[in-house]
Amino acid sequence: MDFIKHRKIFYWITGIISAACVAALLIWGLNFGIDFTGGSVIEISYGKETVERTEIVSALEQIDHRGASVRETKTSDGGQGVTYIIRTRELAGQDRQIFVSALERLGRGDMEIIRFNAIGPILGNESARKAAYSIVFVIIAIIIFITFAFRKVSKPISSWKYGVIAIVALIHDMLIPTGVFAALGQFTGAEVDTLFVTALLVILGFSVHDTIVVFDRVRENLAKNEENNIKRDFSEVVNDGIKQTMMRSINTSVTTLLALAALYFFGPEATKHFTLVLMIGIAAGTYSSIFLASPLLVTAEKLQNKINKSKVN
Numbered sequence: 001m002d003f004i005k006h007r008k009i010f011y012w013i014t015g016i017i018s019a020a021c022v023a024a025l026l027i028w029g030l031n032f033g034i035d036f037t038g039g040s041v042i043e044i045s046y047g048k049e050t051v052e053r054t055e056i057v058s059a060l061e062q063i064d065h066r067g068a069s070v071r072e073t074k075t076s077d078g079g080q081g082v083t084y085i086i087r088t089r090e091l092a093g094q095d096r097q098i099f100v101s102a103l104e105r106l107g108r109g110d111m112e113i114i115r116f117n118a119i120g121p122i123l124g125n126e127s128a129r130k131a132a133y134s135i136v137f138v139i140i141a142i143i144i145f146i147t148f149a150f151r152k153v154s155k156p157i158s159s160w161k162y163g164v165i166a167i168v169a170l171i172h173d174m175l176i177p178t179g180v181f182a183a184l185g186q187f188t189g190a191e192v193d194t195l196f197v198t199a200l201l202v203i204l205g206f207s208v209h210d211t212i213v214v215f216d217r218v219r220e221n222l223a224k225n226e227e228n229n230i231k232r233d234f235s236e237v238v239n240d241g242i243k244q245t246m247m248r249s250i251n252t253s254v255t256t257l258l259a260l261a262a263l264y265f266f267g268p269e270a271t272k273h274f275t276l277v278l279m280i281g282i283a284a285g286t287y288s289s290i291f292l293a294s295p296l297l298v299t300a301e302k303l304q305n306k307i308n309k310s311k312v313n
Helices: 007-027 053-062 094-106 121-149 159-187 194-227 234-266 269-312
Strands: 039-045 069-075 082-088 112-119
Touching: 007 159, 007 269, 039 094, 053 069, 053 082, 053 094, 069 269, 121 159, 121 194, 159 194, 159 269, 194 234, 194 269, 234 269
Parallel strands: none
Antiparallel strands: 039 082, 039 112, 069 082
16 A cells, blocks of 8 residues: 555544544643642542442532542452542532531441542642643653654755654644543543543653654665665655554554553553553554654655755746
């Protein structure tokens, strides 16, 4: 298959999906958890009593805590009770007493508060800033690394353009899961917390690895052609690079997705959103390395040729 020949189709697909994700972010925004907004985290255990998650959610709704997040974290052997982590708005004074009383009634007095932590809005804002700084730092570091790694590649496009194109692909890979979570936050109440940011950083590393594998094969093919004095169109060189690395990229991603799927369906509730972000991001990263980043190399080369011709004329 000639991937480069059909690159405009891939650009349209990428554009439509990206536009939908941007629209979701603009219309609904992200449902930030208390890691960023501030609030309270309560971990409780009911011992031998059997209290379902739905019962807790219903009890909290009755005392005006509809936005609370309730996650089961551990199930004892033989159904001997469960442990829940509840995240809700900041609790103080009488509001805290009402909250605890509502939970105690479900366990008929046999409830233990394992921890009760408060996260202020200042700490939440600091977490948001640090999350943004970490992502920006990683992106800048990737550009510098790729520019350095491809410094000997100057034809037909400059080495820094490989770095810029890799970042375009990475922005795509982060935008897709972020847009999906904007929609999930609107319809299912899914929250964005520090685990979400951690997942994005993992996606950055995984995706850039996938992209560099293709870029490196293109670099090798260019070097071989120059060494053997073979003149080939750049689009053919890039298309060969995609074909030579595509199965490796797909196989690596599929095996990773299978492991993540097992964790998503059979793992604890607390890691489901983290796992889902990784699954979406890795799938998007595999797509972008083959159908977005590599074709953009050819687009950059053709644009550069047009600019050079216009300067001559």
